[in-house]
Amino acid sequence: MNRATPRFSPAAVTTALPRPGSSGRYTSVLMQTTATLIHDGWEVSQRHTPTPLWIPATVPGHVHSDLVRAGVIGDPYYRLHEIGVAWVDKADWVYKTQFMVSKIHSGKQFLVFHGIDTLGRIFLNDNLLGDVRNYFQTYRFDVTEALKSGENKLVIELDSALRIGQEKAVEYLGDGTSVRGKQTYFNFSPRAFVRKPQYMFGWDWGPELVSVGIPGKIELISASVAEITDWEINYELHSTNLADISLSITVQKYDNKPLIVGCALYAAGDNTPDEIITGPAGEYTVHLEILDQEIVRWSPNGRGSQKRYLLNLRVRRVTDNPREPELITHKGLSIGFREILLDTTDGGMAFVVNGEKFFAKGANWIPDGNFPGEITKNQLRERLTQARDAGFNMLRVWGGGLYESEDFYDLCDSLGLLVWQDFAFACSMYPDDLVDFVESVQIEAIQNVKRLRHRVCLCLWCGGNENLELFQSRWSGADQATEFFGGKLIFETLPEVLKKHDPKTPYLPNSPWGDEGEGNCQSENVGDAHYWNVWHAKEPTSNGDWTNYAKSTCRFSSEFGFAAPAGLAAWNSCLAPEDKGVRSLASQWHDKTRKGYETYLKFIAMHFPAPETFDELVYFGQANQAMALTFGIEHWRRQMGHCWGTLYWQLNDCWPTHSWATVDSAGEPKLSYWAVKKSYAALLLSLVRTEKFVEAHLVSDLPHSVSGVLRLQLVTFTGEVLSSVEKPVETPVNAASGSLLEIPAANRNDAFVTGEFLYLENKKPQFQPSYLLLCEPKELQKREINITKEIAGDLEQLQTGLVGDSNLTIVLSVDQFAAFVYICTPKRPGTKLSNNGFHLAPGQSFLLHVYDLAEDMTLDDALDLLEIRYL
Numbered sequence: 073m074n075r076a077t078p079r080f081s082p083a084a085v086t087t088a089l090p091r092p093g094s095s096g097r098y099t100s101v102l103m104q105t106t107a108t109l110i111h112d113g114w115e116v117s118q119r120h121t122p123t124p125l126w127i128p129a130t131v132p133g134h135v136h137s138d139l140v141r142a143g144v145i146g147d148p149y150y151r152l153h154e155i156g157v158a159w160v161d162k163a164d165w166v167y168k169t170q171f172m173v174s175k176i177h178s179g180k181q182f183l184v185f186h187g188i189d190t191l192g193r194i195f196l197n198d199n200l201l202g203d204v205r206n207y208f209q210t211y212r213f214d215v216t217e218a219l220k221s222g223e224n225k226l227v228i229e230l231d232s233a234l235r236i237g238q239e240k241a242v243e244y245l246g247d248g249t250s251v252r253g254k255q256t257y258f259n260f261s262p263r264a265f266v267r268k269p270q271y272m273f274g275w276d277w278g279p280e281l282v283s284v285g286i287p288g289k290i291e292l293i294s295a296s297v298a299e300i301t302d303w304e305i306n307y308e309l310h311s312t313n314l315a316d317i318s319l320s321i322t323v324q325k326y327d328n329k330p331l332i333v334g335c336a337l338y339a340a341g342d343n344t345p346d347e348i349i350t351g352p353a354g355e356y357t358v359h360l361e362i363l364d365q366e367i368v369r370w371s372p373n374g375r376g377s378q379k380r381y382l383l384n385l386r387v388r389r390v391t392d393n394p395r396e397p398e399l400i401t402h403k404g405l406s407i408g409f410r411e412i413l414l415d416t417t418d419g420g421m422a423f424v425v426n427g428e429k430f431f432a433k434g435a436n437w438i439p440d441g442n443f444p445g446e447i448t449k450n451q452l453r454e455r456l457t458q459a460r461d462a463g464f465n466m467l468r469v470w471g472g473g474l475y476e477s478e479d480f481y482d483l484c485d486s487l488g489l490l491v492w493q494d495f496a497f498a499c500s501m502y503p504d505d506l507v508d509f510v511e512s513v514q515i516e517a518i519q520n521v522k523r524l525r526h527r528v529c530l531c532l533w534c535g536g537n538e539n540l541e542l543f544q545s546r547w548s549g550a551d552q553a554t555e556f557f558g559g560k561l562i563f564e565t566l567p568e569v570l571k572k573h574d575p576k577t578p579y580l581p582n583s584p585w586g587d588e589g590e591g592n593c594q595s596e597n598v599g600d601a602h603y604w605n606v607w608h609a610k611e612p613t614s615n616g617d618w619t620n621y622a623k624s625t626c627r628f629s630s631e632f633g634f635a636a637p638a639g640l641a642a643w644n645s646c647l648a649p650e651d652k653g654v655r656s657l658a659s660q661w662h663d664k665t666r667k668g669y670e671t672y673l674k675f676i677a678m679h680f681p682a683p684e685t686f687d688e689l690v691y692f693g694q695a696n697q698a699m700a701l702t703f704g705i706e707h708w709r710r711q712m713g714h715c716w717g718t719l720y721w722q723l724n725d726c727w728p729t730h731s732w733a734t735v736d737s738a739g740e741p742k743l744s745y746w747a748v749k750k751s752y753a754a755l756l757l758s759l760v761r762t763e764k765f766v767e768a769h770l771v772s773d774l775p776h777s778v779s780g781v782l783r784l785q786l787v788t789f790t791g792e793v794l795s796s797v798e799k800p801v802e803t804p805v806n807a808a809s810g811s812l813l814e815i816p817a818a819n820r821n822d823a824f825v826t827g828e829f830l831y832l833e834n835k836k837p838q839f840q841p842s843y844l845l846l847c848e849p850k851e852l853q854k855r856e857i858n859i860t861k862e863i864a865g866d867l868e869q870l871q872t873g874l875v876g877d878s879n880l881t882i883v884l885s886v887d888q889f890a891a892f893v894y895i896c897t898p899k900r901p902g903t904k905l906s907n908n909g910f911h912l913a914p915g916q917s918f919l920l921h922v923y924d925l926a927e928d929m930t931l932d933d934a935l936d937l938l939e940i941r942y943l
């Protein structure tokens with residue numbers, strides 16, 4: 073294969089000099105420390121084959137995608153292809169490239185690998201640089217000796233993580249009857265022995281595509297004078313707008329000449345005096361302070377601004393002109409100021425930011441694709457913006473996934489999404505008695521804690537997901553275990569790392585976390601709870617009926633969820649037309665929920681008509697999930713004061729599937745997304761059906777009261793008001809109101825009332841209204857509803873008859889009540905909408921925005937796109 077050899081050229085990577093601070097000027101020379109990406113010219117081949125076939129490889133990336141591009145395998149997400157590509161995970165692979173270095177500068181040269189998946193060896197010019205064994209670790213090799221002027225050859229051998237995991241498990245567990253009770257699948261699966269994202273070994277929402285690859289960037293660093301190797305920022309907020317900031321900057325010095333270390337915070341009056349290092353080559357740490365700095369505090373979404381500041385750490389060197397020091401290297405950091413506490417004083421668990429307790433609203437985050445090295449910043453921006461727009465203020469980065477990318481945390485900082493970060497352990501015991509395993513975890517933890525500790529979005533470190541829980545609750549496979557393995561990690565290794573490197577961020581040993589004394593992770597009274605009694609429990613405890621959420625009295629609901637099918641765009645990407653049947657094999661293959669497909673269908677039919685077509689499966693399944701999440705979230709928000717958060721399972725998906733996600737792998741919101749968005753409104757009106765009454769409640773996240781008049785009405789489907797009650801209200805301040813209004817419901821309880829609904833609104837100012845159907849959706853009688861859709865375009869749009877600026881507003885109205893109005897766009901799946909799955913009452917006009925249409929599309933064609941369904 074004839075491919076251009078990339079050239080090493082320091083000038084190409086010289087970044088723009090930072091804006092000079094008031095204390096000095098820079099000479100306009102190249103920075104002395106440069107970094108070049110080694111991402112070009114890569115090829116990959118299977119190892120141990122008689123005729124190696126080299127195919128182009130993308131870095132960052134994973135071998136499956138290279139094999140797809142080369143036509144060796146089909147799309148592994150398509151139909152049942154997952155089964156056919158299983159051989160890829162059993163094979164060993166090798167990556168290679170060549171790169172030119174035209175001139176080797178004096179000083180040190182390093183190769184830095186920001187993520188290798190996972191187990192293998194790295195060679196430069198046939199010299200072994202070292203072994204790699206932890207996906208979550210950055211590997212840095214001194215290549216000053218091995219690097220050549222001219223062409224260099226870089227080779228990375230990767231071993232099957234699946235095979236190595238299996239071998240290690242067998243070695244560790246022996247015949248499986250060891251006295252310490254180490255045995256069987258959930259206790260110790262092969263993945264527990266490989267430090268790589270656990271979900272890649274298959275999960276109950278993801279495929280088993282273990283893969284190998286180079287997911288992180290590779291840099292060649294040339295440092296002739298000095299490097300910044302570490303930094304730590306701490307601050308104290310001693311009034312709402314003043315901060316004392318202290319900084320430690322560690323510099324590796326490669327020669328004897330003096331260095332000037334300083335920083336600039338780009339805010340008013342921003343510079344600190346420089347520190348001079350005069351000693352010989354070696355490592356130095358300098359401390360700088362910025363006192364009484366005026367700042368604006370950062371707040372999570374919905375609670376204030378997300379103000380951040382650019383902090384530039386810099387190392388300079390005196391030149392012949394002492395007034396013009398030469399910039400050697402610098403590090404730009406985006407920082408923000410806020411106080412974060414985890415209040416557990418009353419046994420509960422509440423986050424306190426800038427002195428205010430608040431209700432955490434959000435979801436669990438899984439990696440946004442099965443091949444993490446290929447997740448793009450645009451994809452993350454879209455997904456995290458969806459979270460922000462749905463009213464989230466927090467995400468839990470779940471332990472079976474990743475320590476996410478810099479892009480991810482940049483976006484969370486700017487969108488106001490607090491991050492609860494799990495360490496990368498989930499649903500397993502871990503061999504905490506293997507010295508090299510614990511050492512590897514320790515390095516992984518130190519590196520990631522140091523990388524993330526300055527992030528303003530970081531609100532919690534957590535030792536992992538459901539590790540202790542699986543032991544205590546005796547999950548299948550753990551039922552014979554006599555001892556918990558992994559305790560050393562969560563009670564010693566990780567807390568020690570945090571004590572040293574990030575003592576200020578709160579730590580939870582595991583999630584769920586409960587009454588430590590009794591060792592009860594699932595305690596409802598203490599800590600956080602994973603409420604799976606609806607989906608995962610077995611009858612008679614639960615039968616998939618989401619009204620059981622009302623039984624939870626937990627203090628922080630950090631997981632609960634209800635699965636539903638993805639949307640049509642996602643299905644189109646992975647199903648052939650003949651697969652679009654309710655019980656097709658491919659649809660069943662894409663259900664990993666382990667519930668049993670028939671039970672899954674039964675859960676839908678409990679509240680909605682049994683789906684007869686694939687479209688109905690999508691519609692009814694999604695509407696059922698929407699009702700489930702609304703019911704759960706509203707229940708826990710009404711307990712505000714006792715309960716301080718809901719993080720539902722799960723925001724996103726990693727492939728097209730039936731799962732608990734509210735946004736599918738095509739980025740399309742499911743109906744549940746819109747339901748969650750309503751339930752996460754700062755001012756929430758909700759209706760609860762009790763035995764005798766329907767009660768109206770109000771929950772407010774606002775720091776002040778709003779006056780209004782609540783009105784609760786019983787209305788027929790054709791718009792006749794049967795009864796109406798009103799009450800002037802002052803909204804509670806950052807609290808729940810309890811029941812404010814009631815309408816008797818007892819006489820309506822026995823039989824389903826199909827032609828009436830309850831409607832709760834607040835007049836002036838308008839909060840989002842709340843509806844309550846008085847029957848199960850499946851009991852609604854078939855009826856023809858006239859739905860009018862009209863364009864609410866501007867005059868120009870209407871005159872040209874074209875969409876014009878690519879967005880369109882449509883006014884919808886109905887002649888009788890329409891429940892779960894579902895707008896689908898089969899002619900253009902994935903068309904972006906401003907809402908979906910809503911109820912429409914007669915007499916209302918509903919504004920629906922449609923986005924990203926072609927500008928030259930006619931208005932008639934645009935209207936035609938929207939197919940409107942209802943129950």
Ligand code: BMA
Pocket residue numbers: 275276277472498499537538602631721732
């Ligand atoms: C939870 C999670 C995940 C899992 C989800 C759905 O308990 O922690 O491990 O995917 O349930 O079963």
